[in-house]
Amino acid sequence: MLDISGASKRYPNGLLALAGLDLHVAQGEILAIVGGSGCGKSTALRLISGLDSPSSGTISLDGTAIAAPREEIGMVFQEPRLMPWLSIDDNVSFGIRHLPVAERKVRVSEALARVGLASHAGHWPRELSGGQAQRVALARALVGRPKVLLLDEPFSALDALTRGDLQEHLLDLWAYDRPTMILVTHDIEEALFLADRIVVMQPNPGRIRAEVTPPLARPRDRLDPEFLAWKYKLLAELDHASRKPTGDETFPAAAI
Ligand SMILES: Nc1ncnc2c1ncn2[C@@H]1O[C@H](COP(=O)(O)OP(=O)(O)OP(=O)(O)O)[C@@H](O)[C@H]1O
Numbered sequence: 001m002l003d004i005s006g007a008s009k010r011y012p013n014g015l016l017a018l019a020g021l022d023l024h025v026a027q028g029e030i031l032a033i034v035g036g037s038g039c040g041k042s043t044a045l046r047l048i049s050g051l052d053s054p055s056s057g058t059i060s061l062d063g064t065a066i067a068a069p070r071e072e073i074g075m076v077f078q079e080p081r082l083m084p085w086l087s088i089d090d091n092v093s094f095g096i097r098h099l100p101v102a103e104r105k106v107r108v109s110e111a112l113a114r115v116g117l118a119s120h121a122g123h124w125p126r127e128l129s130g131g132q133a134q135r136v137a138l139a140r141a142l143v144g145r146p147k148v149l150l151l152d153e154p155f156s157a158l159d160a161l162t163r164g165d166l167q168e169h170l171l172d173l174w175a176y177d178r179p180t181m182i183l184v185t186h187d188i189e190e191a192l193f194l195a196d197r198i199v200v201m202q203p204n205p206g207r208i209r210a211e212v213t214p215p216l217a218r219p220r221d222r223l224d225p226e227f228l229a230w231k232y233k234l235l236a237e238l239d240h241a242s243r244k245p246t247g248d249e250t251f252p253a254a255a256i
Pocket residue numbers: 011012013015017035036037038039040041042043044206
């Protein structure tokens with residue numbers, strides 16, 4: 001489905017942000033990428049989204065190289081990034097303005113209904129709470145009916161209660177048509193709650209350190225002893241990964 005092979009990114013200032021990323025993400029899989037600040041998580045997501053291109057290596061979706069942003073790849077950022085001068089429905093339909101009006105209307109109503117904001121279509125961004133604004137950002141990503149949904153720290157700016165609600169809501173949205181999801185997060189608990197597979201990255205340069213498929217039944221219970229055991233295992237791995245690499249780590253990544 002989504003294939004990333006040897007993808008590296010060197011920025012114009014010479015910094016190697018990502019070195020030889022290899023990932024295969026199956027149709028419908030929920031993959032989380034975790035790691036400390038600066039290990040290349042957002043860079044990886046930007047390359048997959050087509051917003052930026054790798055310096056070397058390839059990234060393809062169903063066999064076609066990703067060279068620019070596409071409708072079938074939706075993206076949600078940490079901040080909702082809504083345009084304050086547009087109503088909620090116009091914000092949601094912005095990326096599909098090339099479609100006929102009738103089709104746009106159907107898709108916008110459907111996307112807003114799916115995030116529980118059907119009655120907010122004519123409202124304005126300034127009238128929304130942080131959680132509602134992030135739901136609109138989700139609707140905007142869903143309106144293109146994406147095969148792949150990329151989420152870059154989507155809930156980290158929200159309070160714990162709203163974050164928990166939206167994490168559960170995201171799983172409901174996923175169950176509807178099972179898009180492939182790649183979630184970048186600092187939050188190990190969020191990764192364990194949502195993901196089928198978790199990739200831990202390390203910095204200098206950004207690369208995969210470890211990979212795990214937690215054998216936890218769904219729906220997951222954050223207080224379950226097994227869930228907590230995995231949480232501490234991953235926290236320890238993250239702690240190792242955030243230390244400066246000595247250069248003698250095993251590569252490719254070992255499973256935890
Ligand atoms: N446009 C850019 N030009 C130069 N360097 C960049 C650019 N974007 C990111 N970097 C650098 O690349 C490295 C990886 O950045 P990236 O944002 O991908 O990390 P991250 O893991 O997402 O970090 P965080 O969790 O703090 O968002 C960092 O050292 C960052 O300073």
